[in-house]
Amino acid sequence: MIIVLKAQATEQDAKHILNKIEQAGLKPLYMPGVERTVLGALGDERVLQKLHLENLPTVEEVKPILTKYKMVSRDVQAHDSVVRIGNVPVGGNRFTVIAGPCSVESEQQMLSVSEVVAKEGAVAIRGGAFKPRTSPYDFQGLGEEGLKLMSLARDMTGLPIVSEVMETSQVDMMVNYVDCLQIGARNMQNYGLLKAVGETGKPVLLKRGLSATIEELLLAAEYIYDAGNPNIILCERGIRTFETATRNTLDLNAVAVIKQKSHLPVLVDPSHGTGVRELVIPLSRAAAAVGADGIIVESHLNPSEALSDGHQALTGEMFAQLMQELKPFVEAAGRTL
Amino acid sequence: MIIVLKAQATEQDAKHILNKIEQAGLKPLYMPGVERTVLGALGDERVLQKLHLENLPTVEEVKPILTKYKMVSRDVQAHDSVVRIGNVPVGGNRFTVIAGPCSVESEQQMLSVSEVVAKEGAVAIRGGAFKPRTSPYDFQGLGEEGLKLMSLARDMTGLPIVSEVMETSQVDMMVNYVDCLQIGARNMQNYGLLKAVGETGKPVLLKRGLSATIEELLLAAEYIYDAGNPNIILCERGIRTFETATRNTLDLNAVAVIKQKSHLPVLVDPSHGTGVRELVIPLSRAAAAVGADGIIVESHLNPSEALSDGHQALTGEMFAQLMQELKPFVEAAGRTL
Amino acid sequence: MIIVLKAQATEQDAKHILNKIEQAGLKPLYMPGVERTVLGALGDERVLQKLHLENLPTVEEVKPILTKYKMVSRDVQAHDSVVRIGNVPVGGNRFTVIAGPCSVESEQQMLSVSEVVAKEGAVAIRGGAFKPRTSPYDFQGLGEEGLKLMSLARDMTGLPIVSEVMETSQVDMMVNYVDCLQIGARNMQNYGLLKAVGETGKPVLLKRGLSATIEELLLAAEYIYDAGNPNIILCERGIRTFETATRNTLDLNAVAVIKQKSHLPVLVDPSHGTGVRELVIPLSRAAAAVGADGIIVESHLNPSEALSDGHQALTGEMFAQLMQELKPFVEAAGRTL
Amino acid sequence: MIIVLKAQATEQDAKHILNKIEQAGLKPLYMPGVERTVLGALGDERVLQKLHLENLPTVEEVKPILTKYKMVSRDVQAHDSVVRIGNVPVGGNRFTVIAGPCSVESEQQMLSVSEVVAKEGAVAIRGGAFKPRTSPYDFQGLGEEGLKLMSLARDMTGLPIVSEVMETSQVDMMVNYVDCLQIGARNMQNYGLLKAVGETGKPVLLKRGLSATIEELLLAAEYIYDAGNPNIILCERGIRTFETATRNTLDLNAVAVIKQKSHLPVLVDPSHGTGVRELVIPLSRAAAAVGADGIIVESHLNPSEALSDGHQALTGEMFAQLMQELKPFVEAAGRTL
Structure with missing residues (x-):
């Protein structure tokens, strides 16, 4: 110092x-x-x-001369961590594609989109049962009922499921349903929640806050690790800048920086990172090229009827196209889909 | 639309x-x-x-043509709201000064600084019992013990107390101790927490998130209002920008905008808004001049020993100087201290 | 409207x-x-x-309902423009790599690095003769002497050269030396300079300003076009955000957006976009994947002696590695190096 | 180091x-x-x-341990500099109000608004003859003709005039007309221009760039000082952030920081700093309270017909109200209008 x-x-x-x-x-x-x-x-x-x-x-x-985080640092562990969501390894040679709707809306919606993304090569299903919405008048999610519908999707596809936990009080209930707990961007510094998911030992998908520095993201991960849970997957999902043409500015620099500083796997969320359906495929390609361990994307078979974020959801056809376009870039990065 | x-x-x-x-x-x-x-x-x-x-x-x-918030808008209520913390009105002709330490550290520390700020003219006491800290290795607060020490300060000074609630599970316990629940910047979009404090009916001091727009702040207030609690005080505490000379960029534009759009009272936090002790007084003067309803400042009788944020805390002498310097600006704004 | x-x-x-x-x-x-x-x-x-x-x-x-720019918009021209720097087409099937030192420092330095990057596959040489420096006490460039050294590099390698013009008064002189005039980020809204380069008809490499929106970049290009010069190449070089781990935040969203909105070719500058030598290769890969038409990178055979930006310059070995790593991603994007 | x-x-x-x-x-x-x-x-x-x-x-x-600027630092000169625009001192006990239209549009417009602001207490007249406009299709200013109209306003009111110089080639001509050369935000790092105005010895009003740090602003001033001209007035005019409710975010923290670090006078531009007419008065009050040496505001007798920035211009009545509202805050700050 x-x-x-x-x-x-x-x-x-x-x-x-x-x-x-x-x-x-x-x-x-x-x-x-x-x-x-x-x-x-x-x-x-x-x-x-x-x-x-x-x-x-x-x-x-x-x-200060040294970073404040320890356990998530490459100084402590030089080799890459691999975190397993169910039986799906994240962080190794495979490029992980997680897909599904922004919100769980109905059994029909959840199952039909899960079937399509599973068929096209997604290895885990995402879906929101509890939704953090800027306005109290927007759709707030189906709650536990949504988790049950996701469980049906898991039964049908055999794929593990990922869903966001918004509060400490939901943690115990949610670990019974999901294979991976997601911490959303707005909760990246909700320290009580970080400790609570840290105590479960379940894999945690930790999204970067809207205006969180890379160091703050790693310190948030350190909270989870410090609570006893090393199964952490980081996620770059765009930061807030002055640019208004896109919903957020996807920071792929951050992916390359994190791969240097930390041994944890890093996913990219091109849906929130751009907020524009037509930009999801090119930025997914870029995520594979920059060295991310995978992507998490929003998909909806009928985006014009989606209750949230329909403007950034891929249709079934677009998701198939995404997987096809991704392939050569994933291979160029020395991985497989 | x-x-x-x-x-x-x-x-x-x-x-x-x-x-x-x-x-x-x-x-x-x-x-x-x-x-x-x-x-x-x-x-x-x-x-x-x-x-x-x-x-x-x-x-x-x-x-969209209209804003998404309703109840906190001036369209719904043209006149200024006055919110009472204990018997202290916030939002009227008086310019409210709330002061106290960043963290409650000990009985001696809490009581001595409360005595000084009360004597110099603060009308409410602030203090942190639960502390959101970027690193898990930093001091996390005394918890409920800290709230007991704050209660002693209230008994001694007769002034109401304000403290931050970090989690839904703390709400019931905290309403027994404090006169006003603070929602910190990191929790501005913790919707479960907003609803929970909304159900208490207690006054809420809602701080703007680090990268929240003014509209998002008003929508967060709308969550509290919508849950049944109109006793909301907004607080501008600096936003995150590229500037590194100060900890945050205090956005006094926002105070003037909010006074136009909403009937809710607005405080300014020049301690977090600057992060530099020497800048607190000039920015407090500016807050009075721009039309804020008051300020909330950090004070510590021995900042060099403070367990958190000592670099931005005013000493007792500086707090006395603040009150003296504020007076003519508060009067120029047609209010009283 | x-x-x-x-x-x-x-x-x-x-x-x-x-x-x-x-x-x-x-x-x-x-x-x-x-x-x-x-x-x-x-x-x-x-x-x-x-x-x-x-x-x-x-x-x-x-x-407003429509964008303010016209001539650079895809609404006016649906197909991609190809701009020729000397005999090098930018914007077609080939992925353009432009390389060279930040500053021209000496004949030996300029020629040796040009030889290496030419051998490894760069198709144009960059170099700074006039340097915009934040401090008046930093190295300001060799001026016209630097352009003469760049001309020697062109003679030796047969590759066209690109250099930054900082002032209207330099334009006439510079067009005699260079094949492409670069407008730096700090001058993106120097309208006199935009008009002056617009009148030359020479290819212009227009860099995005540090805090310019995509629309402002396209309007700056419109100034050049409106002055009679359609030979414009855009360049994403990172924007200024709150993140301090990297010098700038490279905005690859912007590349994808521009490819939708405009017919002009777009390069990426991963050297300034990251400011960190070790991040240049992964972000170059990402640039190819997202759909950029090429990259412009800084290279120096002895970065530890560089007079400017040595921390982000690639050594000869790293440049060779860049070209090798780029190849599969360029091919995955359906182009050739 | x-x-x-x-x-x-x-x-x-x-x-x-x-x-x-x-x-x-x-x-x-x-x-x-x-x-x-x-x-x-x-x-x-x-x-x-x-x-x-x-x-x-x-x-x-x-x-680095020390700042890169020297001559503009308080380390070199502890007392405040006073810079004279014509016979008007900026930086002393008087709070300087400079007012006038965004653009000079016609003799009638220039003279009528000058008469009003002079009568109400402005001590210098501002006006734009050369206008930096984001779009090439917007009004670009009257050029030298505009400067002649401003000279008429000076003759009529006896007040000195301030106007923006956009290019090095304009400097020699402009020094014959104006009492103070303004460098606009977009040109803050146009180093050739900084040197050129530095060589004139004329007072320079240097505006902070849209995304310039305080240190970069002081280094830009150092360029002017280093070229031989100590007559520099700094101007905070808002920075670019994510907030969209205002055109820019006025950074009054920066005024307080600059007053600590530098001996140069600092003005505030609440017109550009907010971009909203109704916010100009509260932010002007705040500027006086935070310790600024004055303000520079846009005024137009008929804003609805203004060719540029009419939405942020004060009418004659509002300017009179501004002066009246400012008075008690200026006096609270120990100065006079």
Whole structure:
């Protein structure tokens, strides 16, 4: 940790801080300069953070040297993690395609779309039973009834299912139904929920928050890991920027950065990442090319009747086209579909 | 609602949509143009939203004309709402100053800072018992014990207390301790929590999310109102932008916009809005000048020992200076402290 | 154009505006609603914009229906444009790779890196002679001397050269040296410069501004086109967001959007788009997959001695690896390198 | 300067860099740690930047300790600068109000609005003769003819005039007409233009770029200062964010930060900073309260006929109201109008 003192700080001020560092059992360093004095503190930065040196009036800035996350870092585990959703491995040589409707709307809707995406090569089914909606007047999801319909889809297709958990109180009930708990973008920093899913041991699909930095995403994953659950899949789903032509700005830089910093698998959600049906296929291709471990896409056999996000859902035909177009890019990346 | 069709849409496509609009009991309008056909639908836009016209392949764009929120809008109530925290009115002629530490750390810390801010003119005490922290290794708050210490501060000063609720499961317990429930920025779209605090009837201090638009903030308030609780105080606390010199960018435009669009009172949090102790006073002055109904600031008698956010906490002396500097600006705004 | 009136606007106000629309030779439409009156105006929106209806006190909002750009739009030309830099076509079946140093530093540096990238398959050479630098104390480029060194590189490799023009006064001189004029991100809305390069007829590589929307980029291109020059190549080079792990956020959504809206070719600059050498290859792969027409990358045989942007420059070995890794993705996209 | 080495860097790598630092005449520091080795380099950071240590493959990160700007910094000059536009001091005890139309449109328009704003207390007149417009089909300004009309306004009112210079080639002509050269937001990093206005010695009103950091704004000012011109007035005019309810997000944090870091005067432009006429007065009040040295606002006697930005222009009555509302806030800030 590097501590930059204010211009007016005296040698006395510096010594006071160096003593604090030493008393905490760390190695202090004194670097008097022409315009600013700089101090160093070597050792476990988590101990150092508890000194709260940034609060001192003589301190201009504290610059940490190490990241705050540990367990999800490649420094701790060099090889890629593989997380299994049911019997589907995410993170290995296979490029994982998860598909299904934004919201579960009815048995007929859920089963028909599941049949199509399963036939075309999806390896897991997504669907929303509890829906976080910006307006209280929008469709809020079928709740537990929706999970039952998803279970039927699993029985029919043999594929595992993924659904979003919105509250701590839902966790116990949901683990009975789903193979993977999704944490939505709005809940990425809902720490109670992160701890709760961490305690289940179930695979967790953790979506990046709308304005979360990559480091904050990894720290959110660290919460889950710290609660005892290493089965974490990260998901880039677009960030909020000034651009209005797309719903969000899909940040594929983030996928490449995370693959360097963390051993966890990373999916891409091109449906929310663009918000435009016609952009889903090109961005899915790009996700495969940049090194993502898979995609999670929204599909609906009749998007014009969808109760939510119909504008970004692929029809059955488009989903088939997606799988066909993806293939050469997945192979170019040295993986299989 | 205005519906813009794609260039290739036929008259037949237009008629199909016009029929849908009519069947929904609304008035359809047909506007064929040289380059694009535009349709209109007059009536309750909430009915229209359920048609999901944006999902149709022939539709390029759907432009709503009315905002989605109702009850928190000035269209529904022209005069300013006044919300009472304990016996303290927020939203009237008085400029409300709420102050206290970021985190409750100990009885001594809580009582001593409460005594000072009460003496200097704060009308309510803030403090964090449950702390949302980016890293699992940071101090997470004292929990219910912290609420007990806040209650002691209330007993001593006679001032009402405000504290953040992080989870639905905490709501019942917290209403026994606090006079106002705070929803933090990270939970602005935690809809289960919004509904839960909405059912209590307790005053709610709703903070704007890091990347929430003003409309999304008002829709989050609408969730609380819709659950039966009109006692909502909004809070601008800075948004996330590219600027790194400050922790957030305090958006005082938003205060002026909200005062136009909504009847709810609006506070400003200059501590989180800047993240820099030295900027709190000038931005508090600006908050009074722009028309905010008050501020909520962090104060700590010994910021260099604070367990969280010490870098943005005002010392007792600085808090006294804040109150003194605020006075002429509050009076210039036609209010009293 | 759709004109939404304020709630308090009278029928009289509406008629006043409808008259204005009619007098401008356009077709007016009257849509009285329960909560708001909406007006329509059908015809050439450029005429309508001159009415400045948004300025009227009774008008709440004016919503244009058509984009403001014309000549660069697919509505005007459905097929892809191919722009030739020297004898190199950009925008056809070939995936264009342009490479070279950030700054021209010396004859030795320029020629050696040009030799390598030419050998490995680059089809044009980039290099900066005039450098826009954030600080006045940073290296500002060799100026015309740099262009002479680039000409030597062209003579040696037979490849055309691309360099940034920073000012109108440099245009006449630069057209004698370079095969393609680059407009940098900071100058995307330097309208005098856009007009000046528009008058030359030379190919222009127009980079997206740091916080320019896609529509603003297309309008900047429209300036060049409108000045008589259709030889425009667009370039996505990353936008400014809150994320600090990368220098910019490469917006590959934008590539897919532009390919829908415009007939102009689009390159991607993964060097500036990431700012991190190790991320250049994965994002180049993604650029090929999303449908870009090529990439422009920075390369330096000795990046640790580079006078600018060495941290994002590929070494000769890495450039060779880039070309090798790109190949299968370019082929998957149905193109050739 | 602090240099953090990568985890795999050896002692040998560290020594290599320490030698480089020493050879550059600076004091090297060696700080081996458990997880990372950190090096320090003490002395003039501008020399250090030329070493380009960030380019080395063994270096993870280089953290500068000092800002890159010098002459515009409070470290160099502790007291506030006062810049005179004609005989009007900007930056002292007086709160400067500059007003006038967005575009100069006609003699009648220019003179009538100048008369009103002068009568109400504006101390300088603004007006645009050369207009940077997003679309080539929008009104581009009257050019030199507009400057002549502004000169008439100066003759009539006795007030100095401010107008935007868009290109280097306009500088010589414009200095004959105007008392202060404005650099617009889109040109904040047009370095040739910054140098050119720097060489004139005329006062320069430098607007912050749409996505420029505070540090970049100060570095742009440093370009002007470095070219020999200390007469620089900074202007906060809103930054681009995700919020769409306002045209830009006015960043009043930035005013308070700049007042700490720099001795230059700072104005606020609430017209562009909000883009909404009704928000101009509250944000002007806030500008006075936060410590700005004045405001620059758009005014038009007949905004509904304005050729540009009519939606954000104050009418004569609103300008009079602005001056009246400003007064108590300016006085609360210890200044006079």
